[in-house]
Amino acid sequence: MMSQYTQIAAMPSALVCAQAFPPLLKQAGGVAKDYLALCRALIDGLGWHVTLVSPVNVRESGEADVLRWLQSGQLVHAPAWALEASNNLGVAVFMDFFSTHNTATLVQQLLFGGHSLCFLDDSCMRIAPLMLMRGLGIPSIATTHSDVPSHPVYHESIMMKMLWWLHLASAFFATAHASVAKVYARSLWERYRVPVQCTWPPVLWSDEFRQPLHVYDQAASQKRASWIQKFGFRPKAIFLFAGRWSAEKRIHLLLDAVPEDCGLVIVGDSDADYADQIEASRRRNVLPQRGMLGAQELRIAYAASDLFVSASTCETLGNTVVEAWSSGTPVAIQPAGGHLEFVKDNENSYLVDFDDSNLAREHLASIVAGGTMAAVEPALSKMGEHFRTLNFAAEIKRCLVDPPLQAAAPRSGWRWPVEMLFRALLILACCLVWPVTTVWSRAYFALSCDPVYRYVEPGTASEPAADAKVRGCRAQHV
Numbered sequence: 241m242m243s244q245y246t247q248i249a250a251m252p253s254a255l256v257c258a259q260a261f262p263p264l265l266k267q268a269g270g271v272a273k274d275y276l277a278l279c280r281a282l283i284d285g286l287g288w289h290v291t292l293v294s295p296v297n298v299r300e301s302g303e304a305d306v307l308r309w310l311q312s313g314q315l316v317h318a319p320a321w322a323l324e325a326s327n328n329l330g331v332a333v334f335m336d337f338f339s340t341h342n343t344a345t346l347v348q349q350l351l352f353g354g355h356s357l358c359f360l361d362d363s364c365m366r367i368a369p370l371m372l373m374r375g376l377g378i379p380s381i382a383t384t385h386s387d388v389p390s391h392p393v394y395h396e397s398i399m400m401k402m403l404w405w406l407h408l409a410s411a412f413f414a415t416a417h418a419s420v421a422k423v424y425a426r427s428l429w430e431r432y433r434v435p436v437q438c439t440w441p442p443v444l445w446s447d448e449f450r451q452p453l454h455v456y457d458q459a460a461s462q463k464r465a466s467w468i469q470k471f472g473f474r475p476k477a478i479f480l481f482a483g484r485w486s487a488e489k490r491i492h493l494l495l496d497a498v499p500e501d502c503g504l505v506i507v508g509d510s511d512a513d514y515a516d517q518i519e520a521s522r523r524r525n526v527l528p529q530r531g532m533l534g535a536q537e538l539r540i541a542y543a544a545s546d547l548f549v550s551a552s553t554c555e556t557l558g559n560t561v562v563e564a565w566s567s568g569t570p571v572a573i574q575p576a577g578g579h580l581e582f583v584k585d586n587e588n589s590y591l592v593d594f595d596d597s598n599l600a601r602e603h604l605a606s607i608v609a610g611g612t613m614a615a616v617e618p619a620l621s622k623m624g625e626h627f628r629t630l631n632f633a634a635e636i637k638r639c640l641v642d643p644p645l646q647a648a649a650p651r652s653g654w655r656w657p658v659e660m661l662f663r664a665l666l667i668l669a670c671c672l673v674w675p676v677t678t679v680w681s682r683a684y685f686a687l688s689c690d691p692v693y694r695y696v697e698p699g700t701a702s703e704p705a706a707d708a709k710v711r712g713c714r715a716q717h718v
Contacts, residue, residue: 253289254282255355257346259322259335259363261294262301263702270483270559271361271385273445274420278359278636280305283314285633286641290315291353293345295322295335295701302534318345319699325691329393330486330512333701335363338678341698350376357644360414362386364403365681367410368674374413375666379648381438381640382414384428387577390554392487399684408434413666416644421557421581438643441635442562442582442627446535449566450628453543456567460543467505467544470527475503477608480545480569482507482538483552483560485515485530490551490574490594492518497551497592497600498525502608504549507533507541542567546612549604551594555579565589565624570616572604588619 256279260271282288284305292298298306298317309315321339325332336342346369349355358373358380360366366382373380388394388404411417411434418438419425425436444450468474481494485508498504506528509515519530533541542548548564548571557578564571565588573579575591585591590607594600613620651659685693 251287251289252356253291253354255291255293255349255353255358257293257335257359257363257366257369258361259295259333260361261292261296261298262303262306263296270557273559274385274440274443275359275361276301276303276306277443277445277632278640279309279315281633281636283309285631286637289313291318291349291355292316293318293320293335293342293349295320295333295696295699297700297702300702317699318349320345321698322696322701323685323693324696324701325693326511327691328513329691330510330515333696336681336695337363337365337369338674338681340678343674343678346372350378357381357641359383359640362407365406365677367406367413368670368677370410370413371666372670374415375663375670377648377663379415379644381416381418381644382410383418383420383440384408384411384424384434384436385420385556387424387427387554387556390488390577408432411435414644415648416640418640419556421578423581424556424578427577437647438640440557441630441632441639442557443559444562444566444627444630444632445559446539448535448539449563451539452628453568453624456540456543459540463540463544467503467527471503471525473524475525476501477546477612478502478544479504479547479549479572479604480507480541480564481505481549482533482541482563483550484508485510485518486512487514488552488554490553492521493551493594493597493600494549495521495523495526496597497549497594497604499601499605499608500525502604503527505529505541505545507531507538538563539567542569545569547572547590547604547607549592550574550579552579553577557581561589562627565620566627568621568624570612570620572607582623584619586615588616588623590616 258275261275262272279290282290292315320342321336323334323336325334350373358378360382362385370380370382394400416437417435418440419428419436420440422439425439428434428436467478479498479502481491483489485491491506494504503525506518509530509532519528521528542564548560548569550573553574553576555578561571561582570589572590572592573583574594583589583591592600592603
Protein backbone atom coordinates (compact mmCIF):
# COMPACT_ATOMS: atom_id res chain seq x y z
CA MET A 241 0.00 0.00 0.00
CA MET A 242 2.81 2.40 0.89
CA SER A 243 4.58 1.71 -2.42
CA GLN A 244 1.36 2.56 -4.29
CA TYR A 245 1.09 5.93 -2.57
CA THR A 246 4.78 6.58 -3.13
CA GLN A 247 4.35 5.90 -6.84
CA ILE A 248 1.35 8.22 -7.05
CA ALA A 249 3.32 10.95 -5.28
CA ALA A 250 6.20 10.49 -7.72
CA MET A 251 3.95 10.57 -10.78
CA PRO A 252 0.49 11.92 -9.98
CA SER A 253 -2.32 10.45 -12.04
CA ALA A 254 -5.26 12.28 -13.58
CA LEU A 255 -8.50 10.83 -14.91
CA VAL A 256 -9.80 12.90 -17.83
CA CYS A 257 -13.37 12.18 -18.96
CA ALA A 258 -13.79 13.96 -22.28
CA GLN A 259 -16.27 13.38 -25.06
CA ALA A 260 -14.47 16.05 -27.09
CA PHE A 261 -10.93 15.27 -28.25
CA PRO A 262 -9.18 15.30 -31.64
CA PRO A 263 -10.03 14.19 -34.27
CA LEU A 264 -13.60 15.25 -33.34
CA LEU A 265 -13.35 18.92 -34.35
CA LYS A 266 -16.37 19.82 -36.48
CA GLN A 267 -18.89 20.01 -33.64
CA ALA A 268 -16.61 20.77 -30.68
CA GLY A 269 -13.38 22.08 -32.16
CA GLY A 270 -12.46 24.50 -29.38
CA VAL A 271 -13.30 22.12 -26.53
CA ALA A 272 -11.52 19.20 -28.21
CA LYS A 273 -8.40 21.33 -28.55
CA ASP A 274 -8.68 22.43 -24.91
CA TYR A 275 -8.43 18.83 -23.71
CA LEU A 276 -5.55 18.07 -26.04
CA ALA A 277 -3.75 21.08 -24.55
CA LEU A 278 -4.69 19.94 -21.04
CA CYS A 279 -3.16 16.49 -21.62
CA ARG A 280 -0.03 18.11 -23.05
CA ALA A 281 0.31 20.33 -19.98
CA LEU A 282 -0.26 17.48 -17.52
CA ILE A 283 2.01 14.96 -19.27
CA ASP A 284 4.82 16.99 -20.81
CA GLY A 285 4.67 20.02 -18.53
CA LEU A 286 3.90 18.56 -15.10
CA GLY A 287 5.00 14.94 -15.49
CA TRP A 288 1.60 13.44 -14.71
CA HIS A 289 0.17 10.15 -15.92
CA VAL A 290 -3.21 10.59 -17.65
CA THR A 291 -6.02 8.11 -18.22
CA LEU A 292 -8.41 9.39 -20.87
CA VAL A 293 -11.96 8.03 -20.78
CA SER A 294 -13.30 8.99 -24.19
CA PRO A 295 -15.34 7.56 -27.05
CA VAL A 296 -12.93 9.12 -29.54
CA ASN A 297 -10.48 7.13 -31.64
CA VAL A 298 -7.54 9.13 -30.32
CA ARG A 299 -5.03 7.28 -32.52
CA GLU A 300 -6.56 9.13 -35.47
CA SER A 301 -6.02 12.52 -33.84
CA GLY A 302 -3.24 13.39 -36.26
CA GLU A 303 -1.18 14.61 -33.31
CA ALA A 304 2.32 13.16 -32.94
CA ASP A 305 2.27 13.95 -29.22
CA VAL A 306 -0.76 11.72 -28.67
CA LEU A 307 0.92 8.75 -30.34
CA ARG A 308 4.09 9.38 -28.31
CA TRP A 309 2.14 9.46 -25.06
CA LEU A 310 0.28 6.26 -25.92
CA GLN A 311 3.48 4.44 -26.82
CA SER A 312 5.27 5.56 -23.66
CA GLY A 313 2.32 4.73 -21.42
CA GLN A 314 2.05 8.30 -20.17
CA LEU A 315 -1.43 8.36 -21.70
CA VAL A 316 -3.80 5.43 -21.34
CA HIS A 317 -6.97 5.45 -23.41
CA ALA A 318 -9.98 3.85 -21.72
CA PRO A 319 -12.44 3.56 -24.65
CA ALA A 320 -16.05 4.50 -23.93
CA TRP A 321 -19.33 3.89 -25.70
CA ALA A 322 -20.81 6.94 -27.38
CA LEU A 323 -24.07 8.13 -28.86
CA GLU A 324 -24.06 9.88 -32.21
CA ALA A 325 -26.99 12.29 -32.52
CA SER A 326 -27.93 13.67 -35.93
CA ASN A 327 -30.49 16.03 -37.41
CA ASN A 328 -30.50 19.05 -39.71
CA LEU A 329 -28.33 20.94 -37.22
CA GLY A 330 -25.53 18.45 -37.72
CA VAL A 331 -23.93 15.42 -36.12
CA ALA A 332 -22.65 15.35 -32.54
CA VAL A 333 -21.04 12.66 -30.40
CA PHE A 334 -21.94 12.30 -26.72
CA MET A 335 -20.38 10.17 -24.01
CA ASP A 336 -22.93 7.70 -22.64
CA PHE A 337 -22.07 7.42 -18.94
CA PHE A 338 -24.99 5.06 -18.29
CA SER A 339 -24.07 2.21 -20.61
CA THR A 340 -23.02 -0.92 -18.73
CA HIS A 341 -19.52 -0.77 -20.24
CA ASN A 342 -18.98 2.90 -19.40
CA THR A 343 -20.35 2.52 -15.87
CA ALA A 344 -17.98 -0.39 -15.23
CA THR A 345 -15.04 1.56 -16.71
CA LEU A 346 -15.75 4.61 -14.58
CA VAL A 347 -16.19 2.66 -11.35
CA GLN A 348 -13.03 0.63 -12.02
CA GLN A 349 -11.00 3.80 -12.63
CA LEU A 350 -12.36 5.55 -9.55
CA LEU A 351 -11.84 2.59 -7.22
CA PHE A 352 -8.56 1.19 -8.50
CA GLY A 353 -7.00 3.84 -10.77
CA GLY A 354 -5.18 5.70 -8.00
CA HIS A 355 -6.08 9.05 -9.54
CA SER A 356 -5.20 12.25 -7.73
CA LEU A 357 -7.68 14.38 -9.67
CA CYS A 358 -10.53 13.90 -12.16
CA PHE A 359 -11.35 16.30 -15.00
CA LEU A 360 -14.75 16.36 -16.71
CA ASP A 361 -15.80 18.33 -19.77
CA ASP A 362 -19.33 19.26 -20.87
CA SER A 363 -20.35 15.61 -21.08
CA CYS A 364 -24.10 15.09 -20.97
CA MET A 365 -25.47 14.04 -17.55
CA ARG A 366 -22.11 14.54 -15.86
CA ILE A 367 -23.97 15.14 -12.60
CA ALA A 368 -24.02 11.37 -11.93
CA PRO A 369 -20.26 10.71 -12.21
CA LEU A 370 -19.55 13.88 -10.23
CA MET A 371 -21.83 12.67 -7.42
CA LEU A 372 -19.99 9.35 -7.49
CA MET A 373 -16.57 11.02 -7.37
CA ARG A 374 -17.62 13.22 -4.47
CA GLY A 375 -19.11 10.22 -2.67
CA LEU A 376 -15.83 8.31 -3.04
CA GLY A 377 -13.82 11.31 -1.85
CA ILE A 378 -11.94 11.78 -5.13
CA PRO A 379 -11.19 15.42 -6.07
CA SER A 380 -12.84 16.54 -9.29
CA ILE A 381 -12.99 19.61 -11.48
CA ALA A 382 -15.79 20.06 -14.00
CA THR A 383 -15.69 22.74 -16.68
CA THR A 384 -18.67 24.42 -18.30
CA HIS A 385 -17.33 25.28 -21.75
CA SER A 386 -20.53 25.92 -23.70
CA ASP A 387 -23.38 28.39 -23.33
CA VAL A 388 -26.10 25.92 -24.34
CA PRO A 389 -29.02 28.43 -24.25
CA SER A 390 -27.37 30.29 -27.14
CA HIS A 391 -27.80 27.23 -29.37
CA PRO A 392 -30.90 27.29 -31.63
CA VAL A 393 -32.11 23.87 -30.50
CA TYR A 394 -32.29 24.91 -26.83
CA HIS A 395 -35.52 26.86 -27.18
CA GLU A 396 -37.17 24.09 -29.19
CA SER A 397 -36.46 21.18 -26.85
CA ILE A 398 -37.79 20.58 -23.34
CA MET A 399 -35.26 17.76 -22.97
CA MET A 400 -32.40 20.13 -23.78
CA LYS A 401 -33.60 22.57 -21.12
CA MET A 402 -33.85 19.79 -18.52
CA LEU A 403 -30.35 18.57 -19.33
CA TRP A 404 -28.97 22.11 -19.14
CA TRP A 405 -30.36 22.67 -15.65
CA LEU A 406 -28.99 19.31 -14.51
CA HIS A 407 -25.69 20.35 -16.06
CA LEU A 408 -25.69 23.53 -13.98
CA ALA A 409 -26.64 21.59 -10.85
CA SER A 410 -23.65 19.31 -11.37
CA ALA A 411 -21.35 22.22 -10.50
CA PHE A 412 -22.38 21.93 -6.85
CA PHE A 413 -21.09 18.34 -6.64
CA ALA A 414 -17.68 18.97 -8.19
CA THR A 415 -14.82 19.81 -5.88
CA ALA A 416 -14.22 22.79 -8.14
CA HIS A 417 -16.26 24.20 -11.01
CA ALA A 418 -14.36 25.88 -13.84
CA SER A 419 -15.11 28.16 -16.75
CA VAL A 420 -12.99 29.21 -19.70
CA ALA A 421 -13.33 32.94 -19.04
CA LYS A 422 -13.99 35.29 -16.14
CA VAL A 423 -16.68 36.99 -18.21
CA TYR A 424 -18.58 33.72 -18.57
CA ALA A 425 -18.03 32.89 -14.90
CA ARG A 426 -19.75 36.15 -13.95
CA SER A 427 -22.55 35.38 -16.39
CA LEU A 428 -23.16 31.95 -14.83
CA TRP A 429 -23.38 33.53 -11.40
CA GLU A 430 -25.62 36.44 -12.43
CA ARG A 431 -28.01 34.28 -14.50
CA TYR A 432 -28.14 31.08 -12.45
CA ARG A 433 -26.28 31.69 -9.17
CA VAL A 434 -23.87 28.92 -10.14
CA PRO A 435 -20.44 29.51 -8.55
CA VAL A 436 -17.22 29.18 -10.53
CA GLN A 437 -14.03 28.65 -8.55
CA CYS A 438 -11.51 28.26 -11.41
CA THR A 439 -10.83 29.78 -14.82
CA TRP A 440 -8.82 28.12 -17.58
CA PRO A 441 -5.74 29.96 -18.81
CA PRO A 442 -5.93 31.01 -22.48
CA VAL A 443 -5.35 27.95 -24.65
CA LEU A 444 -2.90 27.65 -27.53
CA TRP A 445 -3.51 24.06 -28.55
CA SER A 446 -0.44 23.71 -30.75
CA ASP A 447 3.17 24.91 -30.60
CA GLU A 448 2.66 26.30 -34.11
CA PHE A 449 1.01 29.32 -32.48
CA ARG A 450 4.01 29.86 -30.22
CA GLN A 451 6.42 30.37 -33.11
CA PRO A 452 7.79 33.90 -33.73
CA LEU A 453 5.83 35.88 -36.30
CA HIS A 454 8.59 35.92 -38.92
CA VAL A 455 8.61 32.09 -39.18
CA TYR A 456 5.45 32.13 -41.30
CA ASP A 457 6.00 35.32 -43.30
CA GLN A 458 6.77 33.54 -46.58
CA ALA A 459 4.01 30.93 -46.23
CA ALA A 460 1.51 33.66 -45.33
CA SER A 461 2.47 35.69 -48.41
CA GLN A 462 1.95 32.65 -50.61
CA LYS A 463 -1.43 31.91 -49.02
CA ARG A 464 -2.52 35.51 -49.45
CA ALA A 465 -1.49 35.44 -53.12
CA SER A 466 -3.56 32.29 -53.67
CA TRP A 467 -6.60 33.94 -52.09
CA ILE A 468 -6.20 37.03 -54.27
CA GLN A 469 -6.04 34.81 -57.34
CA LYS A 470 -9.28 33.09 -56.31
CA PHE A 471 -11.00 36.40 -55.63
CA GLY A 472 -10.07 37.65 -59.07
CA PHE A 473 -9.21 41.11 -57.73
CA ARG A 474 -6.86 42.61 -55.15
CA PRO A 475 -8.86 43.41 -51.98
CA LYS A 476 -7.96 46.48 -49.99
CA ALA A 477 -7.97 44.20 -46.94
CA ILE A 478 -8.65 40.49 -46.41
CA PHE A 479 -10.87 39.46 -43.51
CA LEU A 480 -10.85 35.94 -42.09
CA PHE A 481 -13.39 33.85 -40.23
CA ALA A 482 -12.15 30.49 -38.94
CA GLY A 483 -14.20 28.04 -36.93
CA ARG A 484 -17.25 25.84 -36.83
CA TRP A 485 -19.87 26.60 -39.48
CA SER A 486 -23.04 26.55 -37.38
CA ALA A 487 -26.00 28.88 -36.98
CA GLU A 488 -25.02 30.21 -33.55
CA LYS A 489 -21.77 31.54 -35.06
CA ARG A 490 -23.89 33.87 -37.26
CA ILE A 491 -21.44 33.68 -40.15
CA HIS A 492 -24.16 34.84 -42.57
CA LEU A 493 -24.08 38.31 -40.96
CA LEU A 494 -20.47 38.71 -42.05
CA LEU A 495 -21.35 38.37 -45.73
CA ASP A 496 -23.20 41.69 -46.00
CA ALA A 497 -20.81 43.48 -43.64
CA VAL A 498 -17.78 43.15 -45.94
CA PRO A 499 -16.95 46.40 -47.76
CA GLU A 500 -17.06 45.99 -51.55
CA ASP A 501 -13.34 46.66 -51.94
CA CYS A 502 -12.41 44.09 -49.26
CA GLY A 503 -12.50 40.29 -49.22
CA LEU A 504 -13.73 37.72 -46.72
CA VAL A 505 -12.24 34.23 -46.46
CA ILE A 506 -14.30 31.71 -44.47
CA VAL A 507 -12.54 28.53 -43.34
CA GLY A 508 -13.97 25.71 -41.24
CA ASP A 509 -16.66 23.07 -41.47
CA SER A 510 -19.54 21.28 -39.74
CA ASP A 511 -22.18 18.69 -40.58
CA ALA A 512 -25.10 21.12 -40.28
CA ASP A 513 -27.31 22.24 -43.16
CA TYR A 514 -26.09 25.72 -42.26
CA ALA A 515 -22.60 24.74 -43.42
CA ASP A 516 -24.01 23.84 -46.84
CA GLN A 517 -25.54 27.32 -47.04
CA ILE A 518 -22.24 28.97 -46.15
CA GLU A 519 -20.40 26.87 -48.73
CA ALA A 520 -22.87 28.08 -51.37
CA SER A 521 -22.50 31.74 -50.36
CA ARG A 522 -19.67 32.47 -52.82
CA ARG A 523 -19.67 36.08 -53.95
CA ARG A 524 -17.20 38.31 -55.69
CA ASN A 525 -15.64 39.27 -52.35
CA VAL A 526 -16.57 36.20 -50.26
CA LEU A 527 -14.46 33.05 -50.50
CA PRO A 528 -15.74 30.01 -48.51
CA GLN A 529 -13.01 27.39 -48.03
CA ARG A 530 -14.70 24.36 -46.48
CA GLY A 531 -12.54 22.02 -44.43
CA MET A 532 -11.01 21.87 -40.96
CA LEU A 533 -7.45 23.17 -40.97
CA GLY A 534 -4.51 21.72 -39.08
CA ALA A 535 -2.52 23.90 -36.71
CA GLN A 536 0.09 24.99 -39.26
CA GLU A 537 -2.50 25.73 -41.96
CA LEU A 538 -4.58 27.73 -39.51
CA ARG A 539 -1.56 29.65 -38.24
CA ILE A 540 -0.69 30.59 -41.83
CA ALA A 541 -4.29 31.63 -42.58
CA TYR A 542 -4.32 34.04 -39.63
CA ALA A 543 -1.00 35.54 -40.69
CA ALA A 544 -2.20 35.92 -44.29
CA SER A 545 -5.22 38.01 -43.29
CA ASP A 546 -5.52 41.61 -42.15
CA LEU A 547 -8.36 41.18 -39.71
CA PHE A 548 -10.13 38.26 -38.03
CA VAL A 549 -13.90 38.81 -37.85
CA SER A 550 -16.67 37.10 -35.88
CA ALA A 551 -20.35 37.92 -35.36
CA SER A 552 -20.84 35.13 -32.82
CA THR A 553 -22.74 35.88 -29.62
CA CYS A 554 -22.31 32.40 -28.10
CA GLU A 555 -18.59 32.40 -27.30
CA THR A 556 -17.64 31.64 -23.72
CA LEU A 557 -14.10 32.74 -24.59
CA GLY A 558 -13.30 32.30 -28.25
CA ASN A 559 -9.95 30.56 -28.72
CA THR A 560 -9.78 32.14 -32.17
CA VAL A 561 -9.09 35.54 -30.61
CA VAL A 562 -6.05 34.14 -28.78
CA GLU A 563 -4.91 32.32 -31.92
CA ALA A 564 -5.28 35.43 -34.11
CA TRP A 565 -3.37 37.63 -31.70
CA SER A 566 -0.62 35.04 -31.37
CA SER A 567 -0.35 35.20 -35.16
CA GLY A 568 -0.06 39.00 -35.12
CA THR A 569 -3.56 39.63 -36.50
CA PRO A 570 -6.08 42.01 -34.87
CA VAL A 571 -9.73 41.01 -34.50
CA ALA A 572 -13.05 42.74 -35.16
CA ILE A 573 -15.67 40.87 -33.17
CA GLN A 574 -19.19 41.11 -31.80
CA PRO A 575 -19.20 42.80 -28.36
CA ALA A 576 -20.80 39.87 -26.55
CA GLY A 577 -19.96 37.01 -24.19
CA GLY A 578 -16.41 35.75 -23.96
CA HIS A 579 -15.30 38.11 -26.72
CA LEU A 580 -15.12 40.75 -23.98
CA GLU A 581 -12.58 38.79 -21.91
CA PHE A 582 -9.49 40.29 -23.54
CA VAL A 583 -10.57 42.65 -26.33
CA LYS A 584 -10.48 46.39 -25.66
CA ASP A 585 -12.00 48.44 -28.44
CA ASN A 586 -9.52 50.55 -30.42
CA GLU A 587 -6.77 49.58 -27.99
CA ASN A 588 -5.77 46.01 -28.84
CA SER A 589 -8.50 45.20 -31.40
CA TYR A 590 -12.02 46.24 -32.40
CA LEU A 591 -15.59 45.64 -31.29
CA VAL A 592 -18.08 45.69 -34.17
CA ASP A 593 -21.86 45.20 -33.90
CA PHE A 594 -22.75 42.93 -36.81
CA ASP A 595 -26.49 43.00 -36.05
CA ASP A 596 -26.76 46.00 -38.39
CA SER A 597 -24.90 45.08 -41.58
CA ASN A 598 -24.78 48.66 -42.89
CA LEU A 599 -23.25 50.06 -39.71
CA ALA A 600 -20.88 47.11 -39.48
CA ARG A 601 -19.76 47.67 -43.08
CA GLU A 602 -19.10 51.34 -42.39
CA HIS A 603 -17.20 50.49 -39.22
CA LEU A 604 -15.02 47.91 -40.98
CA ALA A 605 -14.40 50.33 -43.85
CA SER A 606 -13.19 52.99 -41.40
CA ILE A 607 -10.88 50.47 -39.71
CA VAL A 608 -9.37 49.53 -43.07
CA ALA A 609 -9.06 53.17 -44.14
CA GLY A 610 -7.09 54.01 -41.01
CA GLY A 611 -4.98 50.85 -41.22
CA THR A 612 -6.00 47.74 -39.33
CA MET A 613 -2.90 47.90 -37.12
CA ALA A 614 -2.73 51.66 -36.59
CA ALA A 615 -5.02 52.00 -33.58
CA VAL A 616 -4.11 48.75 -31.84
CA GLU A 617 -0.34 48.87 -31.54
CA PRO A 618 1.66 48.33 -29.39
CA ALA A 619 -1.04 46.65 -27.25
CA LEU A 620 -1.74 43.97 -29.88
CA SER A 621 1.90 42.92 -30.10
CA LYS A 622 2.21 42.80 -26.31
CA MET A 623 -0.84 40.54 -26.02
CA GLY A 624 0.41 38.27 -28.79
CA GLU A 625 3.83 37.97 -27.17
CA HIS A 626 2.20 37.24 -23.82
CA PHE A 627 0.17 34.34 -25.24
CA ARG A 628 3.08 32.92 -27.25
CA THR A 629 5.40 32.84 -24.23
CA LEU A 630 2.87 31.86 -21.56
CA ASN A 631 3.95 28.86 -19.46
CA PHE A 632 0.71 26.97 -20.03
CA ALA A 633 1.60 23.98 -17.85
CA ALA A 634 2.39 26.21 -14.88
CA GLU A 635 -0.87 28.09 -15.43
CA ILE A 636 -2.83 24.82 -15.60
CA LYS A 637 -1.32 23.83 -12.26
CA ARG A 638 -2.12 27.20 -10.69
CA CYS A 639 -5.60 27.58 -12.17
CA LEU A 640 -7.00 24.04 -12.48
CA VAL A 641 -4.92 21.57 -10.47
CA ASP A 642 -4.10 23.27 -7.18
CA PRO A 643 -7.58 24.68 -6.33
CA PRO A 644 -9.50 21.36 -6.29
CA LEU A 645 -6.64 19.54 -4.53
CA GLN A 646 -6.57 22.23 -1.84
CA ALA A 647 -10.38 22.24 -1.55
CA ALA A 648 -10.39 18.45 -1.11
CA ALA A 649 -7.90 18.54 1.76
CA PRO A 650 -9.16 16.71 4.87
CA ARG A 651 -11.58 18.79 6.91
CA SER A 652 -11.14 19.35 10.63
CA GLY A 653 -13.55 19.53 13.53
CA TRP A 654 -17.27 19.11 12.91
CA ARG A 655 -16.86 19.47 9.14
CA TRP A 656 -15.33 16.01 8.78
CA PRO A 657 -18.32 13.94 10.05
CA VAL A 658 -20.67 16.16 8.03
CA GLU A 659 -18.60 15.53 4.91
CA MET A 660 -18.58 11.78 5.53
CA LEU A 661 -22.37 11.77 5.96
CA PHE A 662 -22.75 13.76 2.74
CA ARG A 663 -20.53 11.28 0.89
CA ALA A 664 -22.58 8.35 2.15
CA LEU A 665 -25.80 9.99 0.99
CA LEU A 666 -24.30 10.61 -2.46
CA ILE A 667 -23.25 6.97 -2.81
CA LEU A 668 -26.78 5.91 -1.83
CA ALA A 669 -28.28 8.38 -4.32
CA CYS A 670 -26.06 7.04 -7.10
CA CYS A 671 -27.12 3.47 -6.35
CA LEU A 672 -30.78 4.50 -6.59
CA VAL A 673 -30.68 6.96 -9.47
CA TRP A 674 -28.15 5.29 -11.77
CA PRO A 675 -30.27 2.22 -12.73
CA VAL A 676 -33.39 4.35 -13.24
CA THR A 677 -31.51 6.79 -15.45
CA THR A 678 -30.03 3.92 -17.43
CA VAL A 679 -33.50 2.56 -18.23
CA TRP A 680 -35.20 5.82 -19.21
CA SER A 681 -32.24 7.07 -21.23
CA ARG A 682 -32.17 3.80 -23.27
CA ALA A 683 -35.86 4.26 -23.98
CA TYR A 684 -35.42 7.89 -24.99
CA PHE A 685 -32.53 7.15 -27.34
CA ALA A 686 -34.52 4.36 -29.00
CA LEU A 687 -37.72 6.38 -29.47
CA SER A 688 -36.31 9.80 -30.36
CA CYS A 689 -36.90 10.94 -33.95
CA ASP A 690 -35.23 14.35 -33.71
CA PRO A 691 -32.40 13.93 -33.15
CA VAL A 692 -31.83 10.34 -34.21
CA TYR A 693 -29.35 8.45 -32.06
CA ARG A 694 -27.05 5.57 -32.89
CA TYR A 695 -24.60 3.78 -30.64
CA VAL A 696 -20.91 3.96 -31.47
CA GLU A 697 -18.61 1.24 -30.20
CA PRO A 698 -15.99 2.14 -27.58
CA GLY A 699 -13.09 4.23 -28.81
CA THR A 700 -14.16 4.30 -32.48
CA ALA A 701 -15.75 7.76 -32.74
CA SER A 702 -14.21 9.91 -35.45
CA GLU A 703 -15.32 12.70 -37.76
CA PRO A 704 -18.68 11.69 -39.32
CA ALA A 705 -18.87 11.11 -43.04
CA ALA A 706 -20.40 13.85 -45.17
CA ASP A 707 -23.63 11.85 -45.54
CA ALA A 708 -23.88 10.89 -41.87
CA LYS A 709 -26.92 13.05 -41.13
CA VAL A 710 -30.02 10.96 -40.51
CA ARG A 711 -33.59 12.18 -40.55
CA GLY A 712 -36.63 10.35 -39.28
CA CYS A 713 -37.02 7.48 -36.83
CA ARG A 714 -34.14 5.25 -37.87
CA ALA A 715 -32.24 4.47 -34.70
CA GLN A 716 -29.13 2.42 -35.39
CA HIS A 717 -26.65 0.32 -33.48
CA VAL A 718 -23.11 -0.30 -34.63
